[in-house]
Amino acid sequence: MKHVEGTILGAAIGRRSFLKGSAAAVIAAGLGSSLCESQPAVADEKKTGASEDIVKPGTCRGGCGAGCQMNVHVRDGKIVKTSRRKQSDPDVTRVCNKGLTHALRVYAEDRLKYPMKRVGERGEGKWEQISWDEAITTISDKWKEVAEKHGPRANGFLCGSGNITPDSQHGKRLCSAMGATLLDAAQDRVFYASFPPIVGSFKGAGGGGRNDLKNAKHIFIWGFNPSEGDSQTFHYFLRAKVEHGAKMIVIDPTFTIAASKADLLVPIHPGTDGALALAMANVLVNEGLAKEDFLKSDTVAPCLVKEADGKYLRLSDIGKATVGAPEDKCVVRAEDGSLGALGEVANPVIRGTFAIEGIEVRTAYDLLLERVSEWTPEKASEICDVPVETIRELAHLVQDGHNSVNIGLGLDHVTNGMATFSSILSMCMIAGQYGHPGNTAKGMFRGEISIGWMPYGLANPKGAPGSQVFYSPALLNCMESKKYGDKDINIKTLYIWDHNLFGTQVGGVRWRKFLEDVELLVVADVVSTSTTNYADIVLPACHYFETETASGDDTRYVFHNAKSAEPLYESKSDFDIFKMLFEKMDLQEYDFKDIDELMNAVFDNPTAKKINLTWDRVKEEGSVLTFEPDDRVMGQEGTYGTPTGRLQFYQESIPLDTDYGQTIDFMKERLPYWEPPMEAWKENPLAEKYPLVFTSERSKYKVHTQYTRVPWLLEFEDEPYVAVNPVDCEARGIADGDYIRMFNDRGTCTLRVRFNNGIRPGMVVIDHGWDLDQFVDGFYCDLLGYNVTPVVANSYYFDTLIEIEKATV
Template sequence: MPLFFWGYGMSEHENIGDSRFPGVTRRGFLKAGSALATLPFVLTRPATAADNDISETAEATAERVVQTCSTFDCGGKCDIRAHVADGVITQITTRPDNELDPDMPIMRACVRGRSYRKFIYHPDRLKYPMKRVGKRGEGKFERISWDEATTLIASNLKRITAQYGPESRFVHVGTAVSGGTFSGDKMMRRLLNLTGGYLESYHSVSMGNTAAATPYTYGVAASGNSLDTLMETKLVILWGHNPTETIFGHTNHYFQQMKQNGTRFIVVDPRYSDTVSSLADEWIPLLPSTDNALMDAMMYVIISENLHDKAFIERYTIGFDEASMPQGVPANESLVAYLMGDKDGVVKTPQWAEKITHVPAQTIRQLARDYATTKPAALIQGWGPQRHNCGERTARGSTLLATLTGNVGVKGGWAAGYGGCANRKFAAGPEMPENPVKESISVMNWVQAADDASKVTQEDGLKGRDKLKSNIRILFSLAGNYLANQNPDLQQAVKVLEDESKIEFIVVSDLYMTPSARYADILLPETSFMERWNIGETWGTASYLVLSEKLIEPEFERRSDYDWQREVAAKLGIEPQFSEGRTEKQWIEHIWEQTRLSMPDEHLPTFSELQKKRKHLFKSKPYVAFEDNIRDPQNNPFPTPSGKIEIFSKRLYDMKHPEIPALSHYVPAHEGPEDELAKQFPLQLITWKGKNRANSTQYANPWLQEVQVQKLWINPQDAEKRGIRQGDIVRIHNLRGVCQVPAEVTVRIMPGVVAMQAGAWWQPDADGVDHGGCPNVLSSARITPLAKGNSHQTMLVEVAKYESAV
């Protein structure tokens, strides 16, 4: 049997699709997209006469142009026009400018969207089902039949369930499909529920901390407006928000219009991002994890200079001063008492915050004045700041600023916090049978649950029971590269994955041999979004659904997850209940019809009409979060225990946890700039989501590797201290790992902070040193105290110039 080794192509050269190898059709060559290389670093070969001949042939073939969208964990759901001829995607274009719908502006395709053809037609895509033949993690596999693969999956499900119970079964997050309503990981959960259940996980790695914290102020998480309500906003503060690179829904369309209308933008971020470059009138860099100190000092200025909205605070809030505190709380616990130092003797002045944040006191003072005196103003927080171990405090701190200035529930304002829009519409999704297993863990606990489940406690985030009945023994990772790439403290995770006495059976399906795929026992070749049916859903405040149609047939032996799951279900004796007799397309039609029934007022087209129309825009009225609560508080109280905005949360106070203060204020973070560890590792490393991939998806795309090279951003002051020059190879290290990449010496990152783009693939050498620029070899698995969520943005490192032994 041929072997597949990680980092090398299949030994069967005829599958690569290169004209140098015989037996390849012209159509097959076109599908290869002329991207001949091996992962992870891809070199494009020179054009040949054969290419020109193929191009001319394709142009001569009649083609249809289909509007579609990806189903990756990408906020855009931008307008992708796939040109299809003779069963081949020949080109990707996007919507013309004259097709813009001002009521719901679907974006033009970004660089990621325009590069999908190269991603789909890459010769190193997985082609056949395989089973592991070497040590787990070694990346050695042999080709097997689909019948053998599904038989192994079914038999191991039976064996492990009988031995350990359904609590031993786990399905990991799969962000390469979470942008669609139908996916393999959802249907895997359906299959498991029909056969006894599985250990569920909760928490969103993207925004779970802020979603958990915001309800302690407002009673609900969704605190954002529709963006069309901001068109006349005079000031927008983007706090750790980088929509220009992350492509966050249709945010950039509105922000650019606002910029043209004269809206002033201030960006608070340690890094001079592309959002700063494209929008900002002012950039305010601050040390990561010190956001609350800046917020505290802003609130001090606003109150001490009598700039707060007294009438708003008196009518709608509790906890502002001693007179408005809930019963049973001792003196000096109010916001005013904290800011004036009545309890701890520390007045939270801009001078106090300057020493912590490295933001000049006068800048803090002016920022506070601008925000308080500009009516209306919107402080919009991104999801990066809440991915620190102080992220819950930061998220809630922004809600206090919005409250003090009366920007909650008003057109043009913004309530801060989570920022999701409650009027966004969702598709129905496949029906999910009830899970008989009642316990659940935070997604941050899965390594611990696989290593020693007895150590997973309620303090760690266990819900439903006092303890777990079993370790995780069988794991499914379908369209996800989290296991051995995106997981924080990656070295810890792979040690558990490599130990076959822990997780006994791992099933991975993906398009490529990702770092996580190396740890599979059964590795399956998944289809791309252009090779299956789905409905794409938006992020943020966008509100539309797009049909993601099957445009081409999968090549080789690639199958969608649902396809092979039906086979597994048949071998378990539950296929009729699992599939309900539906094909993948019939499931999408069923989901669409269920969505139509659930939204009678939206007048959704029939599925047949949708196939012609391609998309549905929800013409919702402009929406302002908490507008009814502010307009008529008597009949629309906030859904908090007090019925008001809770500046002081009695619920948090009763937890008696020093890292979850009832007033969201500054507490020095673990591995923050005040940690003792900073003496050994003085630089704070942060990551950002770049324009050329969604998480780690599309890392293998050669076009997108050219867009942005993986480097470490370092300020010239920090570089000079370490003898580092532009382009030098540097070693970033801490107690968890070592990473080696080129240096980008730039003033676009503040002193004391270094940065790398998130999502690069882990490439360890024999000594465990990563050469791919994967930040997760350095990040921490520490969970946050309230949400039990991720804090992988909080990491201290040192950087040194690499001195070759040669």
């Protein structure tokens, strides 16, 4: 098996040797087998025989979003294990298999030890150790040189989700102070961009909570596998099913663990979920199941839309308000023909075409029905490969009682994702599934985010020049023109932290082409990755538990993360690294003097003050519950955080995540629709050459490429594999367990195949999170394209076609 010949840590080692060596390192550190034990919270000191364990609070804060706090056990200055830490809410007293392995991550063999500079070609693995002073001076001098020659925007920063706390995100503040360019990885952007304009944006106590799931009659799990990718939520689903009798419906191309628990499984053709939702809406309307009273009271259904420009008819159009004034509301029509403002007419009509003072208008609901009308169950059945009777059954289930419709990131990863989310959310409006007990669902769980936790505004200090933001996938599409909308693309330096670019982003081959023009690539990380191995300068960052901070993820708590041990080797926290860079760039006026000043700023807001949430209190108490768990439902008072205060299946204005010079078809985007994925579609001529749809799944053993080299987890799965239906393999002469080559025009990747009858023929599913040097040859991220859509320049991981063949290894 081939591996990269050189790494930052020296010569590459084989996988089996790595396992043995790591185990020896664990034993040498005094860890032993106790690391896997999960214990309840303990006092700050506990007798353990010959020595004492000091137990401190630590928080896991990577990209899974769970934000679990745990006990960090320290013995003789070394972190020896982690265990569950008891919280006042038993549902947040938890730790997963990955959380139990943090001690191995602290003492990992691939841990970065000291600053390094490249002495060979990029990616060659030849390094020279340098001092921190040389590293920081080299970086800052280059930044100043580039800013003078090309302007400050030519310096770029790229941050990921490897450490989502204010101290780590401090680099964004430096980027703003320098007036540099911030690259947004644009991952899961459809998921986060779709909900606010359609159903509203609620955080904290204003949104919905997971406890409401027990009130649902039916729970739809659509396009994700929470048993592995959202484990902090899955037990709520199971409890609703087992203890409260909820029926679970799973819509997924793949037979997952969640699917195995379903009362109804719908193995849909990948990329066709929007068509299914529109067909369900068609059934609801044509069979008289649409909840018209709800549509009148809670949605924009009665709003009158001008035929000429697609804008709402407003009171100013008929001389009853000033344009743009708060009272310039949408006009609705009563049954007797009288007109009034939205919300002020008791029983507005939701159907009809009218001429009002010479202006031709239609109700928004009529426009929605026009889109829905073409999506008969028969038409959708052919596209989705779902039987007509199943489509009708789903439509009847979704309107029967109060139900929770949970939409996952699998739908986000397809280029038609925004329209798919719009279609599902609009179908739920027709079914009346908002604002009632049992209606809370994924996407609304942001209502669990701690109140008073407000670190995000700190990225833009007052008086700083500010940064410009480029979305990475859009950037890759603009390389030839060197224009991002009306902005020049001329990035000459790039600083990456908390992010493994090559292991997590689309367009890997395209990224290497882009980096040819980057004169200095700096990567800060805890361990060696495919991105650190490509850098010009590497900076060793410390582990979560080697620095003090706090986190306020969607748990309702703010958790303290104590400094449990000194940083190993010469590693430093991201905060300390950025402090040195602030100083070298003569930008101390925008910096915080220490972590205490930073954290005090996080809690310097009216909400935190109202509940007495302070940094001192968080440190003293360890965890602060900012509001009690309850059965809140977003929209239960009949108002929603949208421009109209209503659920909006119709978009008067199309909010853009980013403007990279794209052209928008406004009339198409205003309402839900379905169209095939750009690449991964059977009628694409490219499918003749590359007939298989490439997808990935979230692994219980990884969070992106974090944990991918943890020895204990490698004992469960010690090398990459791809799951394929036996039908597709046997047609190509491939046996179960063979090494195969996946390939397309962009790249190639060699790995083992596993037969899996739960995978639909015509697609493959890889276990996401393996890094470059763990493959026999090539890299699966190099297969990924970088198509973007006009409304959301997202990372569309599942819009990829490939072919496979047996490989000789």
